[in-house]
Amino acid sequence: MTSSFNPxxxxxxxxxxxxxxxRVLSALGLPTIGHLDPEFVSMMDEVKSLLQxxxxxxxxxxxxxxxxxxAGMETCFVNMIEPGDKVVVCQNGVFGxxxxxxxERLGGIAIMVEDEWGKPVDPQKVEDTLKxxxxxxxxxxxxxxxxxxxxxxxxxxxxxxxxxDCVTIVDxxxxxxxxxxxxDDWGADAVYSGTQKCLSCTPGLSPVTMSxxxxxxxxxxxxxxQSWFLDLxxxxxxxxxxxxxxxxxxxxxxxxxxxxxxxMLQQEGLENAWQRHxxxxxxxxxxxxxxxxxxxxxEKFRLPQLNSVTIPQGVDEAQVRTRLLKEFNxxxxxxxxxxxxxxxxxxxxxxxxxxxxxxxxLSALEAILSEIRADINTGVAIAAAQKQLGA
Amino acid sequence: MTSSFNPxxxxxxxxxxxxxxxRVLSALGLPTIGHLDPEFVSMMDEVKSLLQxxxxxxxxxxxxxxxxxxAGMETCFVNMIEPGDKVVVCQNGVFGxxxxxxxERLGGIAIMVEDEWGKPVDPQKVEDTLKxxxxxxxxxxxxxxxxxxxxxxxxxxxxxxxxxDCVTIVDxxxxxxxxxxxxDDWGADAVYSGTQKCLSCTPGLSPVTMSxxxxxxxxxxxxxxQSWFLDLxxxxxxxxxxxxxxxxxxxxxxxxxxxxxxxMLQQEGLENAWQRHxxxxxxxxxxxxxxxxxxxxxEKFRLPQLNSVTIPQGVDEAQVRTRLLKEFNxxxxxxxxxxxxxxxxxxxxxxxxxxxxxxxxLSALEAILSEIRADINTGVAIAAAQKQLGA
Numbered sequence: 172m173t174s175s176f177n178p179x180x181x182x183x184x185x186x187x188x189x190x191x192x193x194r195v196l197s198a199l200g201l202p203t204i205g206h207l208d209p210e211f212v213s214m215m216d217e218v219k220s221l222l223q224x225x226x227x228x229x230x231x232x233x234x235x236x237x238x239x240x241x242a243g244m245e246t247c248f249v250n251m252i253e254p255g256d257k258v259v260v261c262q263n264g265v266f267g268x269x270x271x272x273x274x275e276r277l278g279g280i281a282i283m284v285e286d287e288w289g290k291p292v293d294p295q296k297v298e299d300t301l302k303x304x305x306x307x308x309x310x311x312x313x314x315x316x317x318x319x320x321x322x323x324x325x326x327x328x329x330x331x332x333x334x335x336d337c338v339t340i341v342d343x344x345x346x347x348x349x350x351x352x353x354x355d356d357w358g359a360d361a362v363y364s365g366t367q368k369c370l371s372c373t374p375g376l377s378p379v380t381m382s383x384x385x386x387x388x389x390x391x392x393x394x395x396x397q398s399w400f401l402d403l404x405x406x407x408x409x410x411x412x413x414x415x416x417x418x419x420x421x422x423x424x425x426x427x428x429x430x431x432x433x434x435m436l437q438q439e440g441l442e443n444a445w446q447r448h449x450x451x452x453x454x455x456x457x458x459x460x461x462x463x464x465x466x467x468x469x470e471k472f473r474l475p476q477l478n479s480v481t482i483p484q485g486v487d488e489a490q491v492r493t494r495l496l497k498e499f500n501x502x503x504x505x506x507x508x509x510x511x512x513x514x515x516x517x518x519x520x521x522x523x524x525x526x527x528x529x530x531x532x533l534s535a536l537e538a539i540l541s542e543i544r545a546d547i548n549t550g551v552a553i554a555a556a557q558k559q560l561g562a
Numbered sequence: 563m564t565s566s567f568n569p570x571x572x573x574x575x576x577x578x579x580x581x582x583x584x585r586v587l588s589a590l591g592l593p594t595i596g597h598l599d600p601e602f603v604s605m606m607d608e609v610k611s612l613l614q615x616x617x618x619x620x621x622x623x624x625x626x627x628x629x630x631x632x633a634g635m636e637t638c639f640v641n642m643i644e645p646g647d648k649v650v651v652c653q654n655g656v657f658g659x660x661x662x663x664x665x666e667r668l669g670g671i672a673i674m675v676e677d678e679w680g681k682p683v684d685p686q687k688v689e690d691t692l693k694x695x696x697x698x699x700x701x702x703x704x705x706x707x708x709x710x711x712x713x714x715x716x717x718x719x720x721x722x723x724x725x726x727d728c729v730t731i732v733d734x735x736x737x738x739x740x741x742x743x744x745x746d747d748w749g750a751d752a753v754y755s756g757t758q759k760c761l762s763c764t765p766g767l768s769p770v771t772m773s774x775x776x777x778x779x780x781x782x783x784x785x786x787x788q789s790w791f792l793d794l795x796x797x798x799x800x801x802x803x804x805x806x807x808x809x810x811x812x813x814x815x816x817x818x819x820x821x822x823x824x825x826m827l828q829q830e831g832l833e834n835a836w837q838r839h840x841x842x843x844x845x846x847x848x849x850x851x852x853x854x855x856x857x858x859x860x861e862k863f864r865l866p867q868l869n870s871v872t873i874p875q876g877v878d879e880a881q882v883r884t885r886l887l888k889e890f891n892x893x894x895x896x897x898x899x900x901x902x903x904x905x906x907x908x909x910x911x912x913x914x915x916x917x918x919x920x921x922x923x924l925s926a927l928e929a930i931l932s933e934i935r936a937d938i939n940t941g942v943a944i945a946a947a948q949k950q951l952g953a
Contacts, residue, residue, distance in 0.1 A: 173612060173828065175585075176605050176821050180593045188814060191594045194566075199815060200591030202571045203582040203764055205893045214567050221564065237766065238629035241810040242791045272790050367811055373594055375628065375766060375813030397788050399663050400633045417898070419632040420758055422766030423579060424590060425816065430567050437564065502596045507808070 181496070182523070184532055185504035186317050186477060187345070188367035188374050189520035191428075195372055198431035199424050206421045214430055215410065215421070221433035225347060225370070225441065226362065226380045228354035232403065233380040234410045235429055237422050240344045240365030243377025245273055246401045247340045247361040248311075250381075250389045254278030257307045259300050259337070261292040263323070264316035265508045266342055274311075277397055282307060288316075288509050289479070291472045292323040294331055301335040310337045315346035317368075318507040320479035320516065321468045322350065326357040333358060338384060344368060347378065348436055349448045349476035349520055360385040366425075369448065369476055371521025372432035375425050432521075448475040450560070451524045455517065458533040458556035462540070463548050467514055476524065478517040479510070486543055488512060491536075499535040529556055572887070573914070575923055576895035577708050577868060578736070579758035579765050580911035582819075586763055589822035590815050597812045605821055606801065606812070612824035616738060616761070616832065617753065617771045619745035623794070624771040625801045626820055628813050631735045631756030634768025636664055637792045638731045638752040639702075641772075641780045645669030648698045650691050650728070652683040654714070655707035656899045657733055665702075668788055673698065679707075679900050680870070682863045683714040685722055692726040701728045706737035708759075709898040711870035711907065712859045713741065717748040724749060729775060735759060738769065739827055740839045740867035740911055751776040757816075760839065760867055762912025763823035766816050823912075839866040841951070842915045846908065849924040849947035853931070854939050858905055867915065869908040870901070877934055879903060882927075890926040920947055 183190045204211050222233045236243045248270070252258055256279045260270045263286035274281040282304050284296045292312050301307055310332035314325045325341055332339045338360040346352050349369030354362055360382040367374035381389070381403070389396075389403050396402040400419065408416035436444055452475030456466070464480040466473060482488045488505065492515070495501045504516035517532060533552040540547045574581045595602050613624045627634045639661070643649055647670045651661045654677035665672040673695050675687045683703050692698055701723035705716045716732055723730045729751040737743050740760030745753055751773045758765035772780070772794070780787075780794050787793035791810065799807035827835055843866030847857070855871040857864060873879045879896065883906070886892040895907035908923060924943045931938045 173608050173825055175825060176589065176592075176608070176818055178592055178595045178599075178601055178605075178818070181595045181599065183594070183596060185596055187811060188594050188596060191815075196591045196593065196815075198567065200587045201567075201569055202587065203574070203579050203758075204569045204572045205574060205576055205579060206765070208569075208572065208887070208893065210569055214569075217564050217567070238633060238791070239810045239813065242629060242633075245789065245791045269790065276786055276788050276790055365811070367594075373813065373815040374597070374811040375816055395667055397667050398636065399660065399667055400629070400636045419630045420578060420756070420765040422630065422764065422816070424582075424587075424764040424819075425766055425813070427567055427569070428815075434564055434566060496599070502599065 179500060181500045181502050182528055182531055183502050184518050184523055184528060185502045186516045186518050187520060189371050189518055189523040191371055191373055192435065192522045194435060195428050195432045199373060199428040201427050203423050206423055211423065212415065214426065218426060218430050218433065221430065221437060222378050224437055225433060226354045227352065227356065228380050230354065230380045230382055232386050232407060234406065235426065236377040236379050237419060238377060239375055240363065240377045242401065243363030243365065243379050244269065244342065246379055246403065247363050248273040249277050249396050249398050249401055250403045251309060251338065251340060251361050251385060252277055252279045253392060253394050257282060257304060259284060259297065259304065259307050259310045261297060261312035263290055263292050263319065263321060264288050264313065265318035266313045266316060270311045289319045289321055289467045291321050292328060294324065294327050297328060298331050301331065301337065307337055309340055311340040313342040314352065315350065315474050315477065317345045317477060319468060319510065320474045320477040321472045322474050325359060329358040338388065345474065345477060348444055350474060351445055354380055366429055369521045370432045370436065372429050373425065375422065376429055448519065448524050451519050451529060452478065454556040454559040455519060455529045455532065457559040458529065458552035461548060461551040461555035462537055463546065476518060476520045478519065479514045480517065481514055483540065483544055486540065488515065491539055494539050495535055499531065501531060501535050526560055570891060572891045572893050573919055573922055574893050575909050575914055575919060576893045577907045577909050578911060580762050580909055580914040582762055582764055583826060583913045585826060586819050586823045590764060590819040592818050594814050597814055602814065603806065605817065609817060609821050609824065612821065612828060613769050615828055616824060617745045618743065618747065619771050621745065621771045621773055623777050623798060625797065626817065627768040627770050628810060629768060630766055631754065631768045633792065634754030634756065634770050635660065635733065637770055637794065638754050639664040640668050640787050640789050640792055641794045642700060642729065642731060642752050642776060643668055643670045644783060644785050648673060648695060650675060650688065650695065650698050650701045652688060652703035654681055654683050654710065654712060655679050655704065656709035657704045657707060661702045680710045680712055680858045682712050683719060685715065685718050688719060689722050692722065692728065698728055700731055702731040704733040705743065706734065706741065706865050708736045708868060710859060710901065711865045711868040712863045713865050716750060720749040729779065736865065736868060739835055741865060742836055745771055757820055760912045761823045761827065763820050764816065766813065767820055839910065839915050842910050842920060843869065845947040845950040846910060846920045846923065848950040849920065849943035852939060852942040852946035853928055854937065867909060867911045869910065870905045871908065872905055874931065874935055877931065879906065882930055885930050886926055890922065892922060892926050917951055
């Protein structure tokens with residue numbers, strides 16, 4: 172007989188979801204009210220302006236799509252691109268490949284710019300590709316590659332794209348609230364994110380923001396958006412500032428949670444949140460390196476919120492993750508795609524980015540690894556991290 | 563300065579969302595764990611089998627889509643239909659029109675069968691249309707029209723469709739768990755629903771079930787599904803019984819809530835839930851009719867969970883709804899589409915279908931209406947409802 176589900180509380184240090192703050196979980200469980208209730212409609216407006224703060228944008232069309240990050244990605248592509256359009260897609264990990272799928276499924280043409288996994292997108296390659304494809308309409312790239320832990324210079328990439336009369340589609344799923352992101356200053360046009368990474372909210376929603384230029388494109392399409400559910404022309408009517416037009420029933424409670432997590436971000440201050448992610452990354456890094464583990468991403472491109480380290484030879488990486496989960500209720504992430512079996516991905520995102528999580532992760536990893544390999548440096552990781560935390 | 567959101571608790575008697583049971587809200591707020599955590603994966607399996615029970619099906623492909631009901635609708639259409647396919651779409655309310663949009667946006671051809679709003683789909687018209695369109699591939703219809711409160715005979719419609727070699731796409735958003743629905747016995751092929759109606763869960767997920775015939779169609783498509791996010795070939799790999807392939811991050815906490823609401827349905831017993839919806843409908847009806855209000859749907863096609871009644875002449879319907887909300891924290895629904903301004907829609911769905919809600923609704927409505935119109939029968943509604951409840 173099935174019974175109520177009672178999950179074992181875990182510490183989430185994988186690539187997302189991250190730990191959700193008790194305040195956010197409490198908000199999630201508040202009584203459901205109607206999606207047309209005036210109180211709910213006011214809250215929607217607050218969510219919009221809190222999201223504008225998180226994205227550092229004044230874009231009027233800044234909303235959470237009522238589905239996970241991959242639906243946010245699809246929202247950007249199906250609204251911005253029409254069949255036959257050429258899109259330069261940069262791939263340096265899993266998610267560039269998904270962008271290509273999106274372009275092709277809507278009848279667009281994807282021109283790929285490939286970089287090694289773990290490296291940032293190379294701006295020179297993008298520039299060369301745009302010179303060779305003067306009819307390209309858009310450039311798409313990932314700010315923070317969740318599959319590798321590498322950051323790309325989206326400010327520079329946006330400048331190059333605009334110089335060649337292209338709009339930009341930018342994945343900020345793992346960067347939003349975790350590392351510097353300035354949508355307006357950097358000129359990103361169609362931007363999507365997720366709630367379960369550095370916002371430390373539950374998974375299921377995808378914040379999206381569209382520049383004026385992007386909105387013009389959406390309003391002046393020659394063809395209808397292929398998806399009814401994701402058509403921003405309709406969604407705008409629902410989230411707009413005038414009379415609301417019923418589109419779908421908003422995920423009420425999930426939006427309570429997002430509201431609370433965005434409020435916590437505002438209370439902490441965005442720059443402070445970025446700094447916290449960096450400080451904690453440096454402490455974790457000090458500990459991991461003291462233990463003898465190596466980062467796969469070159470220092471200047473490393474994401475503070477996602478730490479990819481190589482697995483020591485002779486270590487069964489899946490077994491280590493299973494033991495971390497069973498013995499310490501600690502989740503870290505496996506490698507994805509070409510990095511499967513080669514790296515661990517240790518997340519320090521949102522509420523997971525805390526000193527106590529660093530201590531747990533380092534001590535648990537040291538305890539297990541030192542049983543398997545004699546050459547793991549023991550007794551030094553904690554001190555190294557603590558020293559860095561105090562720095 | 564923005565502060566934490568604290569919604570005023572309401573009684574939800576509109577067309578959905580319905581009241582969410584405290585057990586479901588508590589489940590929603592449980593600690594988030596990873597979407598690849600073995601405990602979470604086991605829970606996903608339980609959700610699948612609980613959904614099979616709710617749908618009365620053995621269909622292996624029975625899952626909640628990670629987005630609201632309108633995404634469930636789109637999932638069925640984009641997976642089952644290919645560009646150029648002819649689909650007979652039955653429209654007797656708002657949602658048939660949305661089905662047409664779905665067919666057209668994916669490049670299909672919609673052949674419309676129109677019935678008056680408030681009437682069921684006419685099986686004879688469907689049969690005639692299929693005779694005139696022997697190349698039709700599918701027939702799509704709504705079981706319980708949320709915009710009107712009318713039920714259609716989907717068993718009969720499925721038989722007619724199959725006789726003409728068509729598969730069926732069936733909207734059960736408002737019927738699932740509220741009135742008799744037997745997916746396998748009735749031969750429905752691609753079926754979608756929502757969580758926020760008679761399941762009394764929070765909005766945001768869309769349960770979907772696909773017959774073997776439907777799965778064959780999806781697996782043997784000539785073209786790719788236009789949506790990456792909704793492509794069931796990919797989603798099957800994520801929710802399947804073998805090794806899980808990462809597709810998207812499941813909305814963890816929303817699934818906790820769905821699990822609990824489905825468990826409560828199993829504990830009550832599906833037939834008991836159907837009977838409860840009917841008993842409470844008859845009591846509300848007795849009270850409304852005693853007051854002098856009239857139902858717009860003929861008795862034998864009336865949905866017990868959604869009661870559409872005409873607004874007495876000279877009554878400002880929006881003002882009444884506003885007063886119900888402000889004075890009694892009670893939400894009832896307005897008319898939609900051609901019925902806007904002409905009817906109220908009073909929902910008795912899931913946990914909202916309770917004796918105490920009937921009493922509140924009748925007494926609050928009587929209190930306000932009798933102030934506006936002298937000919938409202940007062941002092942009789944409660945007794946009529948109570949008599950029916952005791953019957």
